[in-house]
Structures are given as structure tokens and as C-alpha cells.
Amino acid sequence: MKNLKRQSFWILCCCLLCATIxxxxxxxxxxxxxxxxxxIIIDKIIEAANxxxxxxxxxxxxxxxxxxxxxxxxxxxxxxxxxxxFKNFRDAVYNMFAYYNELELEAxxxxxxxxxxxxxxxxxxxxxxxxxxxxIFANDIVRGKYIAK
Numbered sequence: 786m787k788n789l790k791r792q793s794f795w796i797l798c799c800c801l802l803c804a805t806i807x808x809x810x811x812x813x814x815x816x817x818x819x820x821x822x823x824x825i826i827i828d829k830i831i832e833a834a835n836x837x838x839x840x841x842x843x844x845x846x847x848x849x850x851x852x853x854x855x856x857x858x859x860x861x862x863x864x865x866x867x868x869x870x871f872k873n874f875r876d877a878v879y880n881m882f883a884y885y886n887e888l889e890l891e892a893x894x895x896x897x898x899x900x901x902x903x904x905x906x907x908x909x910x911x912x913x914x915x916x917x918x919x920x921i922f923a924n925d926i927v928r929g930k931y932i933a934k
Contacts, residue, residue, distance in 0.1 A: 817883040818876070826890040827882045833897035836878065837871045839910060840919060844869045847923035868931040877918040 819827060831837055852862045882890060896903045
């Protein structure tokens with residue numbers, strides 16, 4: 786009788802543990818995004834840091850490398866180049882700044898507007914996660930993911 790109680794206890798524990806593990810794997814992870822007001826400030830930071838130009842230049846370099854390596858014709862290279870749109874990458878930048886409050890974003894914006902040296906040491910360029918996302922974005926462009934059908 787004592788063994789039966791002990792076995793029932795362990796079976797109950799295993800069932801609860803299994804249910805907990807299964808439940809924990811079903812939760813959805815949402816990407817953190819800034820408020821509308823912070824998005825406006827972030828857009829100003831992007832403009833002051835010339836980050837949009839950096840993204841486009843990075844994508845063009847990636848496209849040129851792929852074009853030479855795979856020997857694309859002019860038409861394909863032009864079609865891929867025309868699919869570059871910073872709006873498709875902007876959410877990654879928003880996510881990077883989502884953890885800053887409005888005052889911190891305003892301070893960053895002031896630094897970009899006033900200090901030319903700060904513009905050169907672009908915080909978005911040295912961010913590893915954003916750099917990795919940019920590489921993925923550029924490779925997706927090369928594969929034709931953003932070409933209008």
C-alpha cells in the first residue's frame with residue numbers, strides 16, 4: 786500500500802512537470818517596440834546619423850558582390866537594387882532603441898545633431914545585433930525576397 790502511494794505521488798509529479806514544460810513552450814515572444822512618440826525621435830536619430838544611407842550602401846555592396854559572384858545580367862541586378870527599401874529594415878532599428886526612454890532618446894539625438902565625432906562613431910553601426918540583422922536583410926534582398934510581384 787505504501788508503494789502504491791509513493792508511485793501515485795511520483796506519477797502525479799511527472800504529469801505536473803510535463804504540463805508545466807508544455808505550457809512554457811507555448812508562450813509567444815513579442816518583439817519590444819517603442820511608443821509612437823519615441824518612434825518620431827528615433828526617426829530623427831536615423832536622419833541625423835545618416836543611418837538610412839549606411840543601410841542602402843551596405844545593401845548595394847552586398848548586391849554588387851553577389852552580382853559579380855553569380856554573374857547576374859544588368860536587368861536582374863537592377864531589379865534587385867530597386868527592391869532596397871529602408872522601411873523594411875526600420876523595425877529592427879526601432880527594436881534596438883525600444884529600451885530607451887524619451888529623455889535618453891532626446892539626449893542621443895542632441896549628441897548626433899551637435900557633435901560630428903559622435904556621428905562618425907555611429908552607435909547603430911557598432912551594435913552587433915543590429916549588424917547581424919542588417920546582414921540578414923541584405924542577404925534577403927539579394928535572394929529577391931523584397932521584389933514586388
